Amino acid sequence: MLKKAMVWVVLVAVGGGLGWLVYRRLTAPKSAAGARRPGGAVPVELEPVGRATLRNVERLTGTLRARAEFVVAPKIPGRLEKLLVNVGDPVKPGQLLALLDAAEHEEAVAQAKAELAVAQANAEQVRLGATLEDEELAQKAAQAKAEWAVAQANADQVRLGAALEDAELVQKLAQAQAELGSARANLEDARAALTVAQREFERAQALREKKILSQAEYDTADAQFKAARAKQEAAGALVAQKEAAVRSAQVRLSDTQKGAREAELRHATALAQQKEAAYKTALVRLSETQKGARAAELALARAQVANKEAALKAAVVRLAYTQIKAPAGGDGQGAQVVGERFVDEGAMLKANDAIVSVLDISALKALVYVAERDYAKVRVGQDVAVTTDGVPGRTFAGEVVRVAPMLRESSRQALVEIEVPNPERLLRPGMFIRAEIELERHADATAVPRDAIVKRNGQQGVFVAEGAPEPKAAFVPITPGIEDKGLVEVLNPPKALAGAAVVTLGHHLLEDGSAILLPEGKDDLTQREQRQQRKGKEAAVPPKSQIGNRKSEMK
Structure with missing residues (x-):
């Protein structure tokens, strides 16, 4: 109890002393300022409103993982006879990593080869027995086919002799038909000539009755008409004669085809058909023999x-599974390494027991x-600056390659995967990293110091120094934008901020229209603004991966 009382006394004494020091610090400037600011002016410090390139950078932390990681394990059980790699060793695609005891599997291969040889010999024996029987049946079928060919040739010979006759x-029939056609053509010519002669005769007769045509001319037309009629009658008789000759030739041809030669042809054809039937019967017997029990025996031997x-x-x-190799993958230049070793040589392994891991x-x-508020601003393809304590002083370039399509309900965060090339092999899986992703960049933005922003009546804004020789503070509402290293972007900046200076110290005592006291006077303020503007013009715009201090970004 006494010790606790002593502790409390000491704590009260220390707290009282600290309170007194704070009181002295707060009251001393006020008395000094009261001597400098007539009329209750508040001493303040100003900084000019400038323009700068501001970035919205999301700073995240995470862990490095291998691009690919897999565990090497056997597909069959066995004793690990030899392990050819160890932790940290480079691994090439297809490289032999471990060996299992292969004696049992080599014996199984030899036994399988012997059993295959026996099965092949048995199948060959069955095939040879089937071949001998097939040859006999095939010989009979060939003989039947030859007899069929002879009968077919005989029938063709008889048919050919009949064809010649x-x-x-x-x-002869064709010749008679040709002569008949010629006679009919002459008949048509005679008919045409008779028609012409008849018209001439009728015209001459009409002229004779009118006493226009002489008797001699009339007699000539009459004679020509009679001659044309006689010629037509002769042509008609010739046509009848030729038609009789055609009919006679047709009758002779029909009688010849229906005679004894036709009976001989039928006999030869029947004999050829008989031999053909014998040949087909031999083929059926051969096919049935091949499809019978012997065929089943041969099929069994082949199976x-x-x-x-x-x-x-x-x-x-x-047997090949006893040689455990690295799968294909990686760049083939030492990109794959052994990460962990799980067993030693001589261990008995089951199928899929881990041997080593390869990264x-x-x-x-x-x-x-x-976080959820920045999720929509992160996109695939964005550049990322990655640093790690494991490689101090180095910044590694990365790229966003995947963004999770969902957020975790518990944390309202989404997983982002960044690919970081590692050509020098400086980075290792498991390292803690810091990642900077530039979400936005606004060039030549109106910026004010973060310390200048205050809130009055629930609205954010800054106090601007205006008026001379007695300056006053005017409250100007603003809409803050990107904040970057002590500077805050002003969205849609009001005209009052153009070329103005804002209060960065002492604004907690100000209201709109409050009198202010400049430590160096208005002339000094003007000179300070000019100095700041000159410094801003000389300062270079920071690169994309860096942000300069406030003075180097001010123009």
Whole structure:
């Protein structure tokens, strides 16, 4: 109890002393200022309103992860005979990493080869027995086919002899038909000539009755008409004669085709059909033999061969599984390294037991979380500056490659994945990193110091010094924008800020229209504004990855 009382006494004494010092600090300037500011003017400090390039930079923290990470494990159980890599060793695609005891699997491959040889020999024996029987049936089928060919040739010969005789009769018939056509053409010519002669005769007869035509001319027309009629009658008789000749040739041809030669042709054709039927019967017997029990036996032997081939392939694959290799991937130039080692040589492993882990560090993934208010401003392709305590003094360039399509309900944050190239292999998975993502950049923006912004009547604004020789403070409402390293952007800046100076110290005592006292006087203020403007004009615009101090950004 006594100790507690002593502690409380000491604490009260210390608190009283600190309060007294604060009181003295607050009251001393007021008395001094009272001596300098007649009429209750408030001493203040000013800084000019300037223009600067401001950035809205989101600063995030996160962790580096390997671009790809996988665990090397066996596909079959066995004893780990040899481990060829260790932690930190580079790994190339397809590199042999470990060996399992392969004696059992080598024996399985040899046994599978022997069983395949037996199955192949059995299938060959069945095939040879089937071949001998097939050859006998095939010989009978070939003999039947030859007899069919002979009968077919005989039938063709008989048909050819008949065709030759028929050709002669057909030729005579064609000649008779040609002569008939010529006679009919002459008949048509005679009819045309008779028509012309008849018209001439009738015209001569009419002229004779009118005593215009002489008797001699009339007799000539009459004679020509009678001659044309006689010629037509002769042509008609010739046509009838030729038609009779055509009919006679047709009858002779028909009678020849229906005679004994037709019976001989039918006999030859029937014999050819008989031989054809015998040949088809031999083929059916051969086909049925091949499709019978012997065919089933041959199919079984072939299936056994296929089964043994599959068993051999499986044994070879399982033997290959005893050689554990790195999968394809990475850049093939040491980008993959062994991250962890989980077992030692001689260990008995089950299938999928981890042996080592392999990391691809040619590029790393930085995983950070962005808040809900800035989620919409983060986009794929944005540049990112990454730093880490593990590599002090270095800034690594990265790029946003993925933005999660959802936010975590518990934290209202979304995962952002940044890819960071790692050509020098300085970065390592698991490092803590800081990432800066530039969300916005406003060039040549109107900016005021953060210390100049105050709130009056629920509205943000700044106090502007105006009037001379007795300056006063005028409250100018503003809409703040981007804030960057002590400067705040003024959106839609009012005209009152153009070329003005704002109060940065002492504004807590000011109201709109309050009198102010400048430590150096108005002339000194004007000179200070000019100095600030000259410094702003000489200052360079900061690069995209940096922000200068307030004076270097002021114009």
